[in-house]
Amino acid sequence: MSKHPIVVTVNGQEHHAEVESRLLLVHFIRENLSLTGTHIGCDTTSCGACTVLFDGQPIKSCTMFAVQANGHKVESIESVAENGELHPLQSGFWEKHGLQCGFCTPGMIMTAKALLAKNPNPTEDDIRWAISGNLCRCTGYVKIVEAIQYAAEKLREPQPEEVSA
């Protein structure tokens, strides 16, 4: 099968690769780059475990080809903590018990990150709508909503306090 050269910026780092046209973006991220925080749950764009940010927008990497990412920027869960500090979303999920098995968590956090970038003061309904493409089987969502509200509040503070980490 023919291969295509691609250049993808993942978590701020440029990656050059030769990939088959059918290689899924999620496999490129997980297998080629060994960034295993992005998970696969359904293969059909339904569960959101594979959510990454694509030029800042949340997308489901299980139904996108790696070649489509050529020339684009991808952010995965591994980029969320910065300078040795947890992002307020990560602190929020920890603080509010927003996760149990942890399998959906990276996708949830990426979706929430995109939401808060667009809407820093979301209502509960806004949050529920935003994460409705991310399935969680463990938590019943109540504490995920609380986790995102926690993060929104922290991010709105003019000079955010040091997050508990």
Next chain:
Amino acid sequence: MIDNPMSAADLTSARILDDRFEHHSPKPEGVSANVPVSYEVRVTTPVHVSGMGHAMKRKEDPRFIQGQGNYVDDVKLPGMLYMDIVRSPYAHARITKIDTSAALKLPGVVAVITGEDLKKAGNLHWMPTLMSDTQMVLPIEKVVYAAQEVCVVIATERYIAADAVDLVVVDYEPLPPVIDPFEALKDNVIVRDDKAEKTNHIWHWEAGNQAATDQVFAQADTIVKQYMHIPRIHVASIETCGMVADFHKATGKLRMYMTSQAPHAHRTVFALVSGIPEHKIQIISPDIGGGFGGKVPVYPGYVCCAVASLVTGKPVKWIEDRSENLQADSFARDYHITAEMAADKAGRITGLRVQTLADNGAADAAANPSKFPAGLYSIGTGSYDMKAAHIAVDAVYTNKPPGGVAYRCSFRVTEAVHMVERMTDIMAHERGEDPAAFRMKNFIQPEQFPYTSPTGWEYDSGNYGAALQLAMDMIGYPALRQEQAEKRARGEFMGIGISSFTEVVGAGPSKDYDILGIKMFDSAEIRIHPTGKAIARFGTKSQGQGHETTYAQLIAEELGLPAADIEIEEGDTDTAPYGLGTYASRSTPTAGAAAIMAARKIKAKARQIAAHLLEVNADDLEWNVDGWQVKGSPDQRKSIQDIAFAAYTNHPQGMEAGLEATDYYDPPNLTFPFGSYICVVDIDTGTGQVKIRRFVAVDDCGNIINPLVVEGQIHGGLTMGLAPAMFEEIVYDENGTNLTGTFADYLLPTAMETPKWELGRTITPSPHHPVGAKGVGESPTVGAPPAIVNAVVDALWHLGVRHIDIPITPYKIWKILRDKGVTD
């Protein structure tokens, strides 16, 4: 990356979050029981220790929130090959030929393994199920369900393996399938013609006293009867099943990274089936992305993956895709129930009579204790005191995937609770009594515990009236009834549903409970290091329940070591003590109890060491939070850390050095958590859509280890109760083809459909558990569905609606409303 997010400073953020429960009221009005009710979580240790009752943040979370979890699909070994599975398009067909030549010619394909190959390798083409039935690993003569594993392909890359699956040519001779279990009983089509007896009937099982029950019914004032189907559903954990099998020829060791809820039991099964010595098999169950019972059975894919590594001498990875998971893996439920309930003139329930047909698919591959083919279904008299009961189940084979495993449920308790809570509601409505008052009148009273039920269960503790009263107070029950009456007068449809369930969890005791003969105890091993830090290992395996935190808190409670200083390990059969695993809400009742008992052994030895250090008699010492001190002279004390150091540096002559203990805990009884849920629904008459306006859940799981974790378990359990009540059902067409093989068809609730759960609690400790705890993970899944159905039927009862089978879809409701002339 954050190196050590669980720093000592963080401990200060461990805190008591009693107010996390949205309701923490004083004793509600109206509870007339003589037995006092407790609502407050018991806390005896300071925050820096964080023993029981502290809402400590979970110790396992830092890796998950940073994408550093380690799930089976994250395991990547040098030279690893990939396995993919050829599956049957037919539910019932003879295999006339399997042509693997084209697949083998594809560059990158290493091997194709068929049933014939497994047969030659030592009759590995069949395996035992956990219920001592048999199941094909790979078929030779015929397939018995659609999506059945037919052969496997091993290749150097995932995508090549998938390509090769398409190149395997299998010739089938289709046979008529039997999909309906009532049809199957007629034996016109025999699913399992490999068996000596040519019948689809598998077993008959019953509990209770039939004659006494018939007599009670003969004398009854009111009898209600209802057929109900609890359909086939699927746990659908977000992580599917998978394995990396790694056989080392030189050492003869087979290491398997496996999505396993019961790694020790699985190792034993692999050893017995394969003949590989058990010490040469290691199962590592790494982080598990949800289990809920679906990772208890041994599926053909696991066995094939292990064989593939044995054959190739290389590590082999197999990860199911979602459609394989939904089509071929264990399903739950599928009970057809005909229940009758009797009551006397005063409206007291006197008896229950139940006939059940269990559709087990093509094998009895349930995960029940071996003496309980219908699991704990005989708990069906529920929370109600009655004279007699008789509960019977017949199981039948059909051309559907095998199973009958759990869906976040302790061995068929969900079916039992659904039945009895529906019947109780029908009885109350039929007699024109308020469903809450009717329940209050019929509850087993707190003074009656320990209570022996008509089917032989000994309930350990309960206070059912207190839980229901709290739920009624929280939701404002009388006002809702008034609102309902006003709305009904205006032609609006609103319903209030109650479910007052009793769960039964925590198997053993081992005298009654085993799986394939292995007794259902569980284990803990604690080692205290010289510097006062510890590691503890368990025979269970968390799949998100938070064991790394709650087990540490249990040990902290007993020994005063900060929970943050205790490492918890599970899932590696080479290092952890033997145990039966995590399912059926058994971890806290069994392994949690083992942790307490092991810690107490350590505490006893610590006392001797402290006496030696303080030069006093051990009898003169008393325990205080985190150390032994001289009675009446608390400044003369040795902390557990001092004692740990001495255990390796200055232990008394004649005493063994070190500070560690192991305990295999065999519970004297199961634990019986309970609760009362109230659901309020509004029905859109135009669309048939049911909107859950409020859902109040009062749970009682005895003493609480971590309120935060318990809340999370309840929220999740409620959502997995909502799911089958309103959305989820595995549907087959007449050919046995699964029509719900993706998440686009099999609908898991999203954040939009899931209500904001309102929680309350009462605390009735288990009298036999060492710290009075009961299991909790599954109570809400068991209790929630009938609350929802009861609410919907309550809204429609005046139209003559007595029962609606789950899932309650808008179409079903719209059709009822149209049939009753409410809507066009």
